[in-house]
Amino acid sequence: MLRLYLRFYFALVAALVLFVLATAALWHFTGSPVEQAGITLGRLVQNVLPPADSPAAEQQEALRRLAVGLNGDVTLFSRDGTPAAAIGRPLPPPEWKGHPTMGMLPWRHGAVSYVHLTDGRWLAAGVPIGYGHTRFLFHIVLVLLAAAIGVAAFPIVRRMSRRLERLQRGVESLGAGDLTARVAVEGRDEVARLAASFNRAASRIEQLMQGHKTLLANASHELRTPLARIRMAVELMSVSADEKHKIGLEQDIAELDWLVDEILLASRLDAVTEAVANEDVDLLALAAEECARYDAHIEGALVSIRGDARLLRRLLRNLLENARRHGAPPTQVRIACVGSDAKITVWDGGPGIPPSEFDKVFQPFYHLKEARNAGTGLGLALVRQIARRHGGDARCDMMDDGRSCFVVTLPVAAAAL
Numbered sequence: 001m002l003r004l005y006l007r008f009y010f011a012l013v014a015a016l017v018l019f020v021l022a023t024a025a026l027w028h029f030t031g032s033p034v035e036q037a038g039i040t041l042g043r044l045v046q047n048v049l050p051p052a053d054s055p056a057a058e059q060q061e062a063l064r065r066l067a068v069g070l071n072g073d074v075t076l077f078s079r080d081g082t083p084a085a086a087i088g089r090p091l092p093p094p095e096w097k098g099h100p101t102m103g104m105l106p107w108r109h110g111a112v113s114y115v116h117l118t119d120g121r122w123l124a125a126g127v128p129i130g131y132g133h134t135r136f137l138f139h140i141v142l143v144l145l146a147a148a149i150g151v152a153a154f155p156i157v158r159r160m161s162r163r164l165e166r167l168q169r170g171v172e173s174l175g176a177g178d179l180t181a182r183v184a185v186e187g188r189d190e191v192a193r194l195a196a197s198f199n200r201a202a203s204r205i206e207q208l209m210q211g212h213k214t215l216l217a218n219a220s221h222e223l224r225t226p227l228a229r230i231r232m233a234v235e236l237m238s239v240s241a242d243e244k245h246k247i248g249l250e251q252d253i254a255e256l257d258w259l260v261d262e263i264l265l266a267s268r269l270d271a272v273t274e275a276v277a278n279e280d281v282d283l284l285a286l287a288a289e290e291c292a293r294y295d296a297h298i299e300g301a302l303v304s305i306r307g308d309a310r311l312l313r314r315l316l317r318n319l320l321e322n323a324r325r326h327g328a329p330p331t332q333v334r335i336a337c338v339g340s341d342a343k344i345t346v347w348d349g350g351p352g353i354p355p356s357e358f359d360k361v362f363q364p365f366y367h368l369k370e371a372r373n374a375g376t377g378l379g380l381a382l383v384r385q386i387a388r389r390h391g392g393d394a395r396c397d398m399m400d401d402g403r404s405c406f407v408v409t410l411p412v413a414a415a416a417l
Helices: 004-030 033-048 056-066 134-175 190-236 243-271 283-294 309-326 379-389
Strands: 074-077 083-087 106-109 112-116 122-125 279-282 297-300 304-307 332-338 341-347 393-398 404-411
Touching (some): 004 134, 243 379, 279 283, 279 309, 283 309, 283 341, 304 404, 309 332, 309 341, 309 379, 309 404, 379 404
Parallel strands (some): 297 332
Antiparallel strands (some): 074 083, 074 122, 106 112, 112 122, 332 341, 393 404
16 A cells, blocks of 8 residues: 555656656747747857858958957858868867757857857857757756755655654554544644644543443442342341242342443443453363353363453353353354464354344344343343453354354464464
8 A cells, every 4th residue: 555645755756747848848849048049149140240152351351340359269160160260269160060959059069169050150169159058958957956856845745644644543542442542733734733633532532431431330339239238138038028029039139230240341341451361261171161050062172362261251151141041952162273263152052143133232232122031231242342352353153054153263372373
């Protein structure tokens, strides 16, 4: 992918190249004022001098009048390059006589200037009487000027793009969860105003998220107190209360306790941005312990990963609890190593989830319409959140027999590869 500053720079260089080509073409087809002045000079000299077949004395006298006040050597050459008249020291003849590109332009060779007349003669002078190499020099100056502008423009374009790159890194950091990400405001142009707007938006988002997390944490903690009182009341009425009502009340309390626990965990995962605990975890052994609690069948290979054993245990427990609530026995768990990832697959004997709901079930507090037990609505959301905190992901997939399953991928520990 071509960087932004290179696009700016290449656009500027292309504009300079087009400008040089257009200017050179205009010079070529119209002729410059300097070249026109050279042609005019040649014609004036031609009008002052006698014809080429005039006597030598007449040509010498005309050349003397032409050279008055020049304070330099002047020589008139015939068509064949032989001197026809001279004032002062004779000058060398033109070495490029007959060159097809000379025309009527003045030409300078060393310290001698030459003017080519229309009748084929040459006038040489030891003092400047015109511009030498006019078109060539103009093109060289034009190219050098364009190159200088191109070189000087590069640091300017690069400085502008660096500010955009810093803004891009700030946006990426904010998107990755770093709510403290800010960018430096440099200058007073549109890029600076964009950086200031980003900082204001990031501050507002940080305040909203902090308020949201605080509200969740406080609400969850406040729920603990009435739950404890209800549990105590149930214990006190254990003798006189109806057993059926008591069991139902205990189930409700357990459901509320589970919900509070999941809300607290979700709030903590949102609030903490640093990496999870980094320890070696035997994924197969951890899954076997949880499967024993839920009477689920497990198979697979030994896989070691780096992560937080407590959070990974919660991930497996939520998947098994989801299968127990909404599926049908038997519940199956498979642990496999696929490339550099550990793959956890969980499915049950039920019909599964429709493909249209595969991504929705990971949304917090989302419930399937046909679900027998509503549950808390946070279990699968926590599964995906924990997997992503470990550098992996969670998804719902389709098996070969048409039923759905849950798949969690986690990076394998480097020592296990």
